[in-house]
Amino acid sequence: MYGGGYIYDDSGRSWQQEEQLQDDPVKLAAFEARIARGEKIEPGDWMPAEYRRQLIRLIEQHAHSEIIGALPEGTWITRAPGFKRKLALIAKVQDEIGHGQLLYNAAETLGKSREAMINDLLSGKSKYSNVFNYPAETWADVTVIGFLIDAAAIVNQVANAKGSYGPYCRALERICYEESFHLKQGHDAFIELATGTAAQKAMLQDALNRWWQPIMHFFGPPDKVSAHSEKLMQWKVKMASNDDMRNQFLDAYVPKIWELGLTLPDPLLKKNTDTGKWEFSDPDWDLFFEVIKGNGPCNKERLDVRKWAEEHGRWIRKALMRQEERERTALPVA
Amino acid sequence: MQSEQALPELLIKMADDELIIGHRNSEWTGLGPVMEEDIAFSSMAQDKIGHAWALYRILQEHFNGSDPDQFAFMREAADFKCSQLAEMPITSYDFSLMRHFLFDHAETVRYQSFSQSSFTPLQQLAAKIKGELKYHTLHADAWILQLCAAGAESKGRMQQALDNCFQLAGGIFEQGEAEEVLIAEKIYPGEAALYQQWLNNISPVIEKAGLTLPQMTAPVYGGRKGQHTEHLQQLLNEMGEVFRLDPEATW
Amino acid sequence: MNESLDPRVNRLRLNNSDGSFSIEEGENWNVFEVFHQEKRGAHHEHVGCVHAPDANLALIFAKEQFGRRKKCVNLWVVRSADILAFDLEDEDMFANNPDKTYRDASGFKVMDKINKFKAQSK
Numbered sequence: 001m002y003g004g005g006y007i008y009d010d011s012g013r014s015w016q017q018e019e020q021l022q023d024d025p026v027k028l029a030a031f032e033a034r035i036a037r038g039e040k041i042e043p044g045d046w047m048p049a050e051y052r053r054q055l056i057r058l059i060e061q062h063a064h065s066e067i068i069g070a071l072p073e074g075t076w077i078t079r080a081p082g083f084k085r086k087l088a089l090i091a092k093v094q095d096e097i098g099h100g101q102l103l104y105n106a107a108e109t110l111g112k113s114r115e116a117m118i119n120d121l122l123s124g125k126s127k128y129s130n131v132f133n134y135p136a137e138t139w140a141d142v143t144v145i146g147f148l149i150d151a152a153a154i155v156n157q158v159a160n161a162k163g164s165y166g167p168y169c170r171a172l173e174r175i176c177y178e179e180s181f182h183l184k185q186g187h188d189a190f191i192e193l194a195t196g197t198a199a200q201k202a203m204l205q206d207a208l209n210r211w212w213q214p215i216m217h218f219f220g221p222p223d224k225v226s227a228h229s230e231k232l233m234q235w236k237v238k239m240a241s242n243d244d245m246r247n248q249f250l251d252a253y254v255p256k257i258w259e260l261g262l263t264l265p266d267p268l269l270k271k272n273t274d275t276g277k278w279e280f281s282d283p284d285w286d287l288f289f290e291v292i293k294g295n296g297p298c299n300k301e302r303l304d305v306r307k308w309a310e311e312h313g314r315w316i317r318k319a320l321m322r323q324e325e326r327e328r329t330a331l332p333v334a
Numbered sequence: 335m336q337s338e339q340a341l342p343e344l345l346i347k348m349a350d351d352e353l354i355i356g357h358r359n360s361e362w363t364g365l366g367p368v369m370e371e372d373i374a375f376s377s378m379a380q381d382k383i384g385h386a387w388a389l390y391r392i393l394q395e396h397f398n399g400s401d402p403d404q405f406a407f408m409r410e411a412a413d414f415k416c417s418q419l420a421e422m423p424i425t426s427y428d429f430s431l432m433r434h435f436l437f438d439h440a441e442t443v444r445y446q447s448f449s450q451s452s453f454t455p456l457q458q459l460a461a462k463i464k465g466e467l468k469y470h471t472l473h474a475d476a477w478i479l480q481l482c483a484a485g486a487e488s489k490g491r492m493q494q495a496l497d498n499c500f501q502l503a504g505g506i507f508e509q510g511e512a513e514e515v516l517i518a519e520k521i522y523p524g525e526a527a528l529y530q531q532w533l534n535n536i537s538p539v540i541e542k543a544g545l546t547l548p549q550m551t552a553p554v555y556g557g558r559k560g561q562h563t564e565h566l567q568q569l570l571n572e573m574g575e576v577f578r579l580d581p582e583a584t585w
Numbered sequence: 586m587n588e589s590l591d592p593r594v595n596r597l598r599l600n601n602s603d604g605s606f607s608i609e610e611g612e613n614w615n616v617f618e619v620f621h622q623e624k625r626g627a628h629h630e631h632v633g634c635v636h637a638p639d640a641n642l643a644l645i646f647a648k649e650q651f652g653r654r655k656k657c658v659n660l661w662v663v664r665s666a667d668i669l670a671f672d673l674e675d676e677d678m679f680a681n682n683p684d685k686t687y688r689d690a691s692g693f694k695v696m697d698k699i700n701k702f703k704a705q706s707k
Contacts, residue, residue: 071591
């Protein structure tokens with residue numbers, strides 16, 4: 001699961017002047033015409049250097065978000081109540097790893113190895129979705145994540161699935177199919193608490209209160225301050241604006257929360273019937289950028305756990321690296 | 335019919351084994367050595383827990399047992415009949431792989447014997463999960479063989495893991511009190527026969543891997559009588575943490 | 586001792602490393618393309634790829650990554666490096682296919698001829 005808007009843009013915009021000039025203008029025109037016709041770009045195709053770089057960054061961050069996103073919910077695998085919840089949660093966290101696998105493969109077709117991507121994650125050079133830097137404190141948090149964070153991710157992923165890069169679209173097609181199971185099992189567990197005992201309901205309300213701000217942050221800063229380029233929209237790398245996706249999410253899910261008698265911790269939250277747009281209090285964007293920088297409650301733990309996994313699996317990976325085949329490991333071709 | 339008393343004992347120990355080892359193996363989900371293996375190992379953990387669930391349902395349906403969730407999430411360690419092998423912490427991947435190899439071959443031998451069982455629900459369950467178990471042992475064998483052929487460090491780790499697991503694995507075959515009845519009524523061939531078949535099945539793999547099979551000098555018994563290490567109660571406290579907040583609630 | 590809310594994590598004994606840990610190129614092994622057969626008699630279709638040390642483990646991995654949901658009866662794996670394909674910009678080699686109607690049933694207007702013949706014979 002992934003939200004696109006918070007992509008940490010540290011690359012600036014100088015590329016537009018430098019690199020695009022180096023791209024062959026005839027090829028660039030053909031490339032852009034192809035995208036405008038709705039055709040997909042495939043791994044071996046000519047593509048502008050910046051298109052390749054932005055896509056690697058996008059898909060890589062998405063992949064990282066999946067394997068880091070497996071951690072807050074993984075917290076509750078050993079504590080999930082009852083067989084059905086236990087199995088569904090393990091299967092869901094397993095899917096997140098599976099999504100990471102698909103996405104790293106898609107990114108690899110652009111020329112960056114999985115190893116290099118994992119190293120950039122571990123060193124902090126490459127980011128993942130901010131929402132996973134918050135702790136899952138109770139079982140109710142799992143239901144909020146499973147329902148609402150996954151719902152938000154679906155909004156984003158369904159948009160991205162209409163993008164221009166073939167391997168990413170194909171990975172997303174499979175991912176969206178599995179996300180529909182995630183959403184359903186999350187919604188089911190959420191409803192169970194919302195309609196359960198007073199203690200269960202209180203637990204859920206508490207989780208909802210804590211997660212609301214991270215959820216509002218999920219799609220990234222408002223369009224008026226967000227640094228995304230026209231070019232990325234034209235190239236169908238970025239498919240929808242942060243505000244549009246956030247509005248789409250609020251429109252679909254706030255009523256589903258309210259209908260269960262739950263409240264959201266924002267007195268200004270309401271749909272403007274004239275504009276059809278949702279209005280809400282501005283979330284704390286300074287906090288959002290602080291967490292991106294690494295100062296959220298769980299940033300360090302998430303990366304330390306990932307490092308633990310990589311370090312402890314190393315002897316196995318290294319033992320099975322075949323010397324004779326090491327001269328060149330091929331990347332995925334499709 | 336005497337097996338009315340003896341059968342639940344068999345079903346409970348099998349189910350408890352499956353639940354506890356499945357729970358342990360699920361601790362690797364998200365933390366595996368490489369994504370592809372993470373996914374494979376997680377599927378098998380789910381399968382184990384699924385087998386436990388199926389067995390608890392047989393207990394409920396045929397022997398007036400309690401609701402599977404209540405039975406699994408509310409009992410204390412002394413009431414659990416799993417082998418001590420299953421309850422050991424995941425430790426490191428070599429240990430977890432070796433436990434998976436030894437346990438899954440034992441499980442396979444057991445379910446294969448049920449294809450002849452006079453107790454139809456077990457026969458049906460065995461038929462249903464045959465393919466799953468085939469994959470589990472295929473996976474385990476492949477890893478054992480590959481890691482043992484991948485240099486001294488890797489092979490040394492696997493030998494050490496085998497040495498650490500083997501007596502514990504012997505505990506899977508601890509005989510039950512009413513086993514004679516089950517043998518006589520052709521429900522299953524009994525632990526001693528399963529143990530022999532298990533040895534026959536794992537030995538060629540162990541040999542091909544170049545590992546040395548330790549002597550079964552001191553199988554770790556006790557689990558089937560409710561004697562456990564401290565690890566099991568800790569596991570159960572954790573597993574039941576949410577469920578026990580309100581056992582009457584639905585979650 | 587960690588201060589995690591995750592009992593799993595607390596058992597890991599994290600070493601709070603400084604970020605210097607990195608993995609080596611090739612540590613995730615080779616890439617194999619995976620082909621999935623949904624039912625007997627159907628073609629195997631490309632569904633993605635797995636990283637594995639050899640074809641044997643690639644197949645074992647593919648079984649769970651690409652065969653754990655939906656119908657599947659068989660899988661193939663093949664090293665990505667062994668796949669030979671045309672460059673995508675060479676798709677113009679196929680461009681005239683639709684014009685070559687002499688290869689296609691639609692290129693032969695049998696009924697027109699029959700109808701013409703019948704009309705003349707009246």
